[in-house]
Amino acid sequence: MFGPPTLTKGSSQVIVPPTLDSSRGSPIAAARHRRFAMPEFFTVRTPPEAWRLFSQHFTPRVRMARIPTVDALDRVLAEALTSPQDLPEFPRSTVDGYAVNAADTYGASPSLPAFLDVIGEMPMGRAADLHVGVGQAVLVHTGGMIPAGASGVVMVENTQQVDAAGIEVLRPVAEGENVIQVGEDIRQGDPILAPGHTLRPQDIGGLVALGITSVAVAEAPRVGIVSTGDEVVPPGRPVLPGQVRDINSYTLAALTRRAGGAPTLYGIVPDQRPALVATLTQAHAENDLVVLSAGSSVSYRDLSVEVIAELGRPGVLAHGLSVRPGKPTIIAVCDGVPVFGLPGNPVSAMVIFDLVVAPAIRSLLGAPRVYAPQVSARLARNLASAPGREDYIQVRLETRDGETWAVPVLGKSNLIYTLVHADGVVQIPLDAGGLREGVWVTVTLH
Amino acid sequence: MFGPPTLTKGSSQVIVPPTLDSSRGSPIAAARHRRFAMPEFFTVRTPPEAWRLFSQHFTPRVRMARIPTVDALDRVLAEALTSPQDLPEFPRSTVDGYAVNAADTYGASPSLPAFLDVIGEMPMGRAADLHVGVGQAVLVHTGGMIPAGASGVVMVENTQQVDAAGIEVLRPVAEGENVIQVGEDIRQGDPILAPGHTLRPQDIGGLVALGITSVAVAEAPRVGIVSTGDEVVPPGRPVLPGQVRDINSYTLAALTRRAGGAPTLYGIVPDQRPALVATLTQAHAENDLVVLSAGSSVSYRDLSVEVIAELGRPGVLAHGLSVRPGKPTIIAVCDGVPVFGLPGNPVSAMVIFDLVVAPAIRSLLGAPRVYAPQVSARLARNLASAPGREDYIQVRLETRDGETWAVPVLGKSNLIYTLVHADGVVQIPLDAGGLREGVWVTVTLH
Numbered sequence: 001m002f003g004p005p006t007l008t009k010g011s012s013q014v015i016v017p018p019t020l021d022s023s024r025g026s027p028i029a030a031a032r033h034r035r036f037a038m039p040e041f042f043t044v045r046t047p048p049e050a051w052r053l054f055s056q057h058f059t060p061r062v063r064m065a066r067i068p069t070v071d072a073l074d075r076v077l078a079e080a081l082t083s084p085q086d087l088p089e090f091p092r093s094t095v096d097g098y099a100v101n102a103a104d105t106y107g108a109s110p111s112l113p114a115f116l117d118v119i120g121e122m123p124m125g126r127a128a129d130l131h132v133g134v135g136q137a138v139l140v141h142t143g144g145m146i147p148a149g150a151s152g153v154v155m156v157e158n159t160q161q162v163d164a165a166g167i168e169v170l171r172p173v174a175e176g177e178n179v180i181q182v183g184e185d186i187r188q189g190d191p192i193l194a195p196g197h198t199l200r201p202q203d204i205g206g207l208v209a210l211g212i213t214s215v216a217v218a219e220a221p222r223v224g225i226v227s228t229g230d231e232v233v234p235p236g237r238p239v240l241p242g243q244v245r246d247i248n249s250y251t252l253a254a255l256t257r258r259a260g261g262a263p264t265l266y267g268i269v270p271d272q273r274p275a276l277v278a279t280l281t282q283a284h285a286e287n288d289l290v291v292l293s294a295g296s297s298v299s300y301r302d303l304s305v306e307v308i309a310e311l312g313r314p315g316v317l318a319h320g321l322s323v324r325p326g327k328p329t330i331i332a333v334c335d336g337v338p339v340f341g342l343p344g345n346p347v348s349a350m351v352i353f354d355l356v357v358a359p360a361i362r363s364l365l366g367a368p369r370v371y372a373p374q375v376s377a378r379l380a381r382n383l384a385s386a387p388g389r390e391d392y393i394q395v396r397l398e399t400r401d402g403e404t405w406a407v408p409v410l411g412k413s414n415l416i417y418t419l420v421h422a423d424g425v426v427q428i429p430l431d432a433g434g435l436r437e438g439v440w441v442t443v444t445l446h
Numbered sequence: 447m448f449g450p451p452t453l454t455k456g457s458s459q460v461i462v463p464p465t466l467d468s469s470r471g472s473p474i475a476a477a478r479h480r481r482f483a484m485p486e487f488f489t490v491r492t493p494p495e496a497w498r499l500f501s502q503h504f505t506p507r508v509r510m511a512r513i514p515t516v517d518a519l520d521r522v523l524a525e526a527l528t529s530p531q532d533l534p535e536f537p538r539s540t541v542d543g544y545a546v547n548a549a550d551t552y553g554a555s556p557s558l559p560a561f562l563d564v565i566g567e568m569p570m571g572r573a574a575d576l577h578v579g580v581g582q583a584v585l586v587h588t589g590g591m592i593p594a595g596a597s598g599v600v601m602v603e604n605t606q607q608v609d610a611a612g613i614e615v616l617r618p619v620a621e622g623e624n625v626i627q628v629g630e631d632i633r634q635g636d637p638i639l640a641p642g643h644t645l646r647p648q649d650i651g652g653l654v655a656l657g658i659t660s661v662a663v664a665e666a667p668r669v670g671i672v673s674t675g676d677e678v679v680p681p682g683r684p685v686l687p688g689q690v691r692d693i694n695s696y697t698l699a700a701l702t703r704r705a706g707g708a709p710t711l712y713g714i715v716p717d718q719r720p721a722l723v724a725t726l727t728q729a730h731a732e733n734d735l736v737v738l739s740a741g742s743s744v745s746y747r748d749l750s751v752e753v754i755a756e757l758g759r760p761g762v763l764a765h766g767l768s769v770r771p772g773k774p775t776i777i778a779v780c781d782g783v784p785v786f787g788l789p790g791n792p793v794s795a796m797v798i799f800d801l802v803v804a805p806a807i808r809s810l811l812g813a814p815r816v817y818a819p820q821v822s823a824r825l826a827r828n829l830a831s832a833p834g835r836e837d838y839i840q841v842r843l844e845t846r847d848g849e850t851w852a853v854p855v856l857g858k859s860n861l862i863y864t865l866v867h868a869d870g871v872v873q874i875p876l877d878a879g880g881l882r883e884g885v886w887v888t889v890t891l892h
Contacts, residue, residue, distance in 0.1 A: 069696075070681075070696045073700045087862075087863070088690065089685065090687055092690075094858065096744050122688075123676075123688070124675065124676040124677040124743075125676040125678075125679075125689050126686065126687070126688045126689070127686070127688050128688075141741070141743035141746075142741065142743040142744075143677060143690070143741055143743065143791070144688070156744075184858070184861065185862060186863045192866070193866070200700070200892050201698075201701045201704065201796070202792070202868075203866055204696050204697060205694070205700075205862050205865070205866075206693075206862045206865070208693060208696050209691050210691075211691060213681050229571070229589070230570040230571040231570040231571035231589060231590065232571075235515075235654035235655075235657055236659045240572065240573070241536055241573035241591065242536065242569070242570070242571050242572045242573050242574075242591045243572070244534065244655075245654055245655050245657060246654070247654060247655045248651070250515075250516045250647075250650050250651055251650060251651035253516070254519045254647030254650050258519075271570065295570070295587070295588065297542050297570075297587035297588040297589065298542050298588075299542075299587065300587075345589070346648070346651055350648060373819035373891065374821075375819075375820075375821060376821075411630075412540065412626060414540060414626075415626070415630065415631040416533075416631060416648065416651050416655050417533070417631050417652055419648035419651070419652070420638070420639070420649055420652040422648075
């Protein structure tokens with residue numbers, strides 16, 4: 001879809017003009033400066049370009065942990081599993097009835113039943129020294145072992161007791177009927193599950209059925225989350241005029257958990273270079289991936305990109321994504337650790353998390369990129385978009401005449417309650433000029 | 447859909463014939479007896495009938511816990527929340543630019559710009575004693591407070607610096623443009639979220655944005671899980687001929703977690719009345735709901751139904767469901783605690799868990815019954831069914847020509863690897879005679 005990358009050294013993308021006062025004494029001065037310097041700062045990329053560049057510079061390494069299978073629900077498998085044995089290991093009955101030679105029952109009917117001698121009962125949970133000969137039957141229970149010599153099981157409902165030692169069979173039974181054969185569930189050596197598979201309840205059941213009591217799973221990638229902004233305060237404190245409570249730390253931590261990562265919050269960093277350098281350096285050293293939620297103001301973004309660029313090589317790969325909302329995004333790899341600078345507004349932050357951070361977390365798990373459920377729905381109104389830009393539209397789902405419709409949530413795009421009122425998100429692809437009312441779209445559920 | 451129930455005393459449904467040897471000395475004797483007594487034991491019900499009867503006898507009580515909002519991801523809300531304040535509490539800019547009187551910019555263009563005096567800058571995170579008069583402008587940052595007197599914000603890109611104290615505005619700005627008004631995100635008193643809602647990342651963000659730092663959530667219902675069967679052994683031990691490893695304890699525990707419950711395993715109980723009475727009595731006393739996974743053999747089922755019937759009033763409400771797989775199901779309410787006897791085979795156990803146990807757990811959470819994602823798909827082959835019976839077919843999903851198809855997983859229905867190979871399940875409704883290839887069906891994902 002795209003040609004070979006023309007640019008491989010991401011760090012060369014960030015040109016910090018020597019005239020910029022990097023201590024940011026006066027935002028006015030910085031803003032004035034920006035009007036002239038901005039084009040040099042932005043290397044806006046399409047999401048596929050950015051992801052390709054990111055993939056060239058980031059080699060995810062999955063850290064494995066061996067844990068008990070019974071604790072592995074929702075964990076991502078990190079090994080290929082094959083069956084160590086046949087399952088079942090002995091032929092089992094699927095019904096309550098009598099194990100017989102099938103041939104003894106051929107032609108049996110209520111008017112012309114087959115008479116068989118009952119020579120015993122198979123106990124549950126152990127073998128028994130019973131052999132079903134011609135004209136003989138052995139009582140078996142659902143799930144129990146089939147005795148040697150038997151080739152089928154006649155259901156108890158299709159028999160009639162004659163005396164203490166004999167039954168009449170009222171219906172013929174075929175060879176193998178009502179029997180699970182050795183290895184019929186799974187055979188020794190058969191592949192079971194592949195790396196990257198997220199373990200479900202039945203997978204855990206299937207593994208313990210084979211005596212596989214521990215599994216190698218991917219450890220949750222450590223994700224450091226840093227907020228910045230002089231106006232941002234922790235949610236538990238009183239808010240003064242001009243201040244807003246920190247939303248993104250907690251939303252991003254929850255999104256990280258959903259993606260399979262282990263978040264660590266580094267708090268709210270004052271909007272000053274030394275503080276940001278110190279916190280980002282620490283987060284970079286302690287995590288597999290770092291997410292910075294900066295203010296959306298251009299002066300915040302400049303400080304972020306400068307500090308991220310200095311964390312390691314190759315540094316900033318994209319500064320700006322052709323996505324709405326979410327254009328002011330920074331994508332970097334610094335000495336092997338992905339660092340993402342997300343826009344400050346919560347809607348943009350969530351869109352960009354889903355678009356670039358979650359796939360990076362998934363790659364550190366060795367897991368497929370898409371993990372949120374998706375549904376098809378019809379779009380409830382026309383949506384405009386500019387070609388060359390991906391748009392992400394928050395929608396709620398409605399059922400109309402048995403069909404699911406995706407109704408765009410109105411309102412300014414940067415309001416947190418837009419997300420609270422939405423059930424999912426619809427992508428308008430890069431080269432679509434928009435989407436028409438009534439078309440079927442894929443909704444990725446929140 | 448159904449008339450008034452004709453039967454309100456569920457306990458009268460279980461008639462234990464006095465001739466039954468309840469100590470079960472000989473399974474042969476029990477099995478022989480069964481052929482005559484069986485009709486009295488079974489009160490087979492359709493799932494809707496069983497659920498209606500169950501609902502009449504079970505009054506779920508949601509236990510609440512107050513926890514920090516930031517720890518409430520995926521928990522079920524147990525209170526109605528309304529907004530304690532307007533959000534935002536002050537008008538905020540959505541761009542970097544200049545707060546102005548919109549009227550001052552009317553008619554402005556690059557060839558005829560409006561000249562404004564810049565009287566200062568709004569700092570981030572605090573109020574400032576600035577008032578924008580006629581012909582004046584104040585520098586504002588994205589997310590920052592709009593000063594008094596201003597009615598719109600002109601983007602910095604649409605201005606030009608003239609000198610240290612003046613700018614030219616190159617484009618008019620409308621009243622309210624680039625401003626989020628007080629309460630535009632959410633207003634004081636507006637409903638936010640209703641009880642029963644499962645908290646998502648953005649909900650946590652929306653709550654902390656309002657300073658709601660703790661929430662009442664439903665405590666996870668305690669679910670006791672009991673396995674029985676003389677042939678069933680723990681998965682970590684060597685298996686002798688005739689023995690099988692315990693699958694259901696772990697599959698049911700994982701399914702319980704997925705539904706929002708907190709499972710406790712009571713181990714594998716020998717198939718003897720005193721042991722089963724002791725364990726079920728303890729599990730009944732210690733949990734909000736009890737699940738018994740018994741063998742599918744009729745003798746196991748009889749013992750189960752007898753012991754469950756004695757746990758409390760009204761006792762057994764359904765013994766047998768018109769469902770395939772899963773007919774040998776026991777539904778009981780014993781002194782206010784639901785007790786479910788599930789078939790021993792893992793496929794039936796999972797189908798019945800989803801059908802009756804999960805909805806009971808959800809009711810104890812005050813949450814909607816359906817929680818697993820569902821997708822639409824076209825059925826890849828004809829499926830037969832008997833009217834008057836619900837069928838549940840395990841399917842895997844395939845994409846063909848951009849459409850999703852549900853391909854039934856072949857094989858005997860009671861094999862655990864049927865579930866491992868399946869992506870979800872399709873219901874054939876009670877009164878459908880089957881489903882035709884190509885029809886659209888709803889697949890509930892595993």
